[in-house]
Amino acid sequence: MLFTILTCYTPSMDKLRSLEIFLATCDEGSFAAAARACNTDPSTVSKAINRLEAQLGLTLFQRSTRQLRITEAGKHYAETVRKMTRELSSCEEELKQLNDSPSGTLKINSAVCYGHLYLRPLLRSFCQQYPAIRLELDINDMHVDIIDNNIDIALRTGYVKDSRLVARRLSPMDFFTCVSPDYLKYHDVPRCPEDFQQHPWIGFRIKETQQLQPIFLPDEHGEYSLYELERSHITDDGETMAYMCEDGLGFAQLPHFLAKQGLDSGKLISLYPHFRLPQDESGVFAIYPKRDYLPAKVRVFIDFLNDALSRMQEGANHSWAEHWKPMIDFNEKRPPSNKA
Incomplete structure (x- = not known):
């Protein structure tokens, strides 16, 4: 029965427990049988019925030494309680189906x-x-x-x-230092972080904090460090930053999900291997x-x-960026190609 699951709840649930006992008494015809059905003792059943009658100001059962007989008020009350429990059971089942069914x-x-x-x-x-x-x-x-x-x-x-x-982490956030192939047709490739002082840089302003996204650049051994560079252009929209980079307005550091389309299409080049911010979280x-x-x-x-x-x-601890070959690979003597 529905209210059986409520027996372990706090005292504030006593009314529901009393209703369970009341319906069991109606069905079983005696306090002893109701006690067995509710996994309790006859004295608890008797106290629950007495308490319920006191709350209602009604006599639900006529008692004698030989039999227990439900009153007309008790019958009417039982009908209402059964209807309530059916509706509650139906509601619980509906909610369970909503939780179990993708809808x-x-x-x-x-x-x-x-x-x-x-x-x-x-x-x-x-x-x-x-x-x-x-x-x-x-x-x-x-x-x-x-x-x-x-x-x-x-x-x-x-x-x-x-x-x-x-x-739940879907993936790390890997960054690329990107530039347009067209830009490199007319400008020398930077060979060290200091060379970027001679190149325009596209900066990203974080809307929530209004701070500029930091720039990390590698040394000759491929170790990344934070660098302060002047931004020639600034935007607070990531896709706009990627498009500005594709259009040849300068270098930009893009997260892997923002760089993917440009790298796949060849409109962007990854100058260096990807890097991750120092914070593992x-x-x-x-x-x-x-x-x-x-x-x-x-x-x-x-x-x-x-x-x-x-x-x-991509997964919680890796992304496709780990396999992307950059223009300058610190572990190889010749620049590798991403072409099939």
Whole structure:
């Protein structure tokens, strides 16, 4: 019976326990039989019925030494209680099915570049696989409280420091030092960090903090360090930065998901091997509120996203950037080629 699961709850649930005992007494016809059905003793059953009658101001059972007979008030009350328990059971079953079946509205928040370049191309396939799920997309680069805004899952880059949330790393965040092939037709290739003082640089301003993204450059041994360089151009939009770099306006350091299209198409060249920021906690994360039971719509979306990234050679601790051959490889004497 439904209320059996409530027997281990706090005293505030005594009314529900009393109703369970009341229905068992109606069905079994005696306190002793009801006690066996409810896994308790006859005195507990008697006390529960007495307490329920006192709360209602009604007599639910006529007692005698030989029999227990339900009153008309008791019959009417039993009908109401049974109807209530059926509705509650139905509601619980419906909610369980909603949690177990991938359906309903899935509200996703994503960083702009990742949403445009990685998430959007996957949505058609996801919707074909899970037609009962409706998508609601919130694409922006500002901090959003996903709990206050009822967001099911957020895709974010950087760091996650909120104890209310679960953060699953989808991939590290690997960076490339990029330039347009056309730019290099008319300019010398930088041979050391100091050479970049003679070249224009495209900077990225982080919207939330208004700070410029730091620049890391390698020495002759391939060891990356932070460098202060003047930015010739600045933008707060990652895709615009990539396009400006493709257009030959200067060098730019792009995260792997932002550099991918340009590198694949040949519109961008990676001057050096990829690098990762010193903090190991950084990366691309799927973030969702902590809860005992993860809704099926969120669970299947995370699985789908992980499978899609795996096909792109990305996982929690690696990305395809590790296999990309740069123009200048510190471990090789000759510049390798990315051409098939």
